[in-house]
Amino acid sequence: MIIPFHFYSNLLSNYEQFKCSQLFGRLLFEEKIHELNHELSHHLSIKNEGNSVESRIITSFNLGDGPIKILVWSQMHGNESTSTKAIYDFLSWVKLNLNTSNKVLVELLQQVTLKIIPILNPDGAFKYTRFNANNVDLNRDAKLQSQPETQVLFSIVESFQPHLCLNMHGQRTIFSAGLNPVPATLSFLSASSTKDRSVNETRLKSMAIINGVNDLLQNFLPEQVGRYNDAFNMNCTGDYLHSTGIPTVLFESGHFADDYEREIVRKYTFLSLFKALELGTAFIEKETHIEALDDYNKIPENQELFVDVVVEKIKVGDVLKTVGIKYEESFEGDDIGFNPIVVEIADKSTYYGHTIIDASQLSNHSKFNDLQVGDEFPELKINENVFVKKFKI
Ligand SMILES: [Zn+2]
Known part of the structure; x- marks a missing residue:
């Protein structure tokens, strides 16, 4: 047919x-x-x-x-x-x-x-x-x-x-x-x-x-x-x-x-x-x-070229870096949790991002200072808008 x-x-x-x-x-x-x-x-x-x-x-x-x-x-x-x-x-x-x-x-x-x-x-x-x-x-x-x-x-x-x-x-x-x-x-x-x-x-x-x-x-x-x-x-x-x-x-x-x-x-x-x-x-x-x-x-x-989020121009250890984040899924009984995990900190991302965020407007970079690959990425808020955080479905 x-x-x-x-x-x-x-x-x-x-x-x-x-x-x-x-x-x-x-x-x-x-x-x-x-x-x-x-x-x-x-x-x-x-x-x-x-x-x-x-x-x-x-x-x-x-x-x-x-x-x-x-x-x-x-x-x-x-x-x-x-x-x-x-x-x-x-x-x-x-x-x-x-x-x-x-x-x-x-x-x-x-x-x-x-x-x-x-x-x-x-x-x-x-x-x-x-x-x-x-x-x-x-x-x-x-x-x-x-x-x-x-x-x-x-x-x-x-x-x-x-x-x-x-x-x-x-x-x-x-x-x-x-x-x-x-x-x-x-x-x-x-x-x-x-x-x-x-x-x-x-x-x-x-x-x-x-x-x-x-x-x-x-x-x-x-x-x-x-x-x-x-x-x-x-x-x-x-x-x-x-x-x-x-x-x-x-x-x-x-x-x-x-x-x-x-x-x-x-x-x-x-x-x-x-x-x-x-x-x-x-x-x-x-x-x-x-x-x-x-x-x-x-x-x-x-x-395998994508991460979920690429955050550009974020200060890590006082240097502007690009951070690649993947959401790691976790089963939480009634929901699936999506946890933002850092997979790359580099001068330039080697990945494409489903979401790309420019963090140059971020007023306080301090909580990202000691960020390392494998860490959960802290909530990212720029001008009251939240761009990265743990979420559930
Ligand atoms: Zn399968």
Whole structure:
């Protein structure tokens, strides 16, 4: 199926009408979606797929009955919740249009069978950590399949036999899309399936999906899409699935200016998910051309060039310096704390800053006198405006 561009631009303009407004911010775990799942279960098929280490349920939504099977999962890393919000936005859109004659939805559900796991690592989500309850990174467990959550995923892969997998993650604020001072608001990867990173039909198929999603995103996020390094690691889910011949696209929801709640990138992740489903229907059974590689390689590779804040012209040890600050996240029960930590004190910053502050108007520099790398940066107030401080989401 081919969905026209105006459909996507309308989705963005009407987003507030269907987005899943019950979900917000960074902390997203089972208890927060319990009611929501119950509500959605009146409209959509929901299934218990298995349990986590700490016996939390791993659920899936099952939609459509078409010949092309697409498996989607999110929050394999428990603290990466943006794509889970995007998944619920998609499910909300489906629910809203289910009993209408929405042509796109009718066609989509005729062409695909979709299985969506919003939270693959519910224990990690509960504790806001990347790892599962046994402290294992589930995205390094594909070969061993030692953890119950990994076993749930791979038993689904075996029984469902997907034509396409969408492996949805979130990334830190440090990434730029290439060498330019723009954040990688969304990044993608078509993982290698061999050590020599050779390109085969399976990789080309996921590249072609990424290219199509990138083309769409360029209309809304120009230059802000990146591509991950494709160093091979058989323990990673995408690399492993590619080695078995199943095209798998890695999504990474990243940073947009001031969007620490990840509410803006959530919208573009939703859009990317929708586009990937469309593209999955269009060519998954067809041969993909080698040109997909050229277009894929044109997407700039992610670089770690950003800090959150660069403070310029601040007196440290009586000399004017530039200070680079990264927010370090901490789980504080009901909130996520963002603590400003000094990562660089230099004459000239080697980083780009999402926020750049000129401190030359600062009247009292004294509390920054002994500042060192690794310190928490004290609150920065210039003319009664606070520019840097610890905050919570
Ligand atoms: Zn991740």
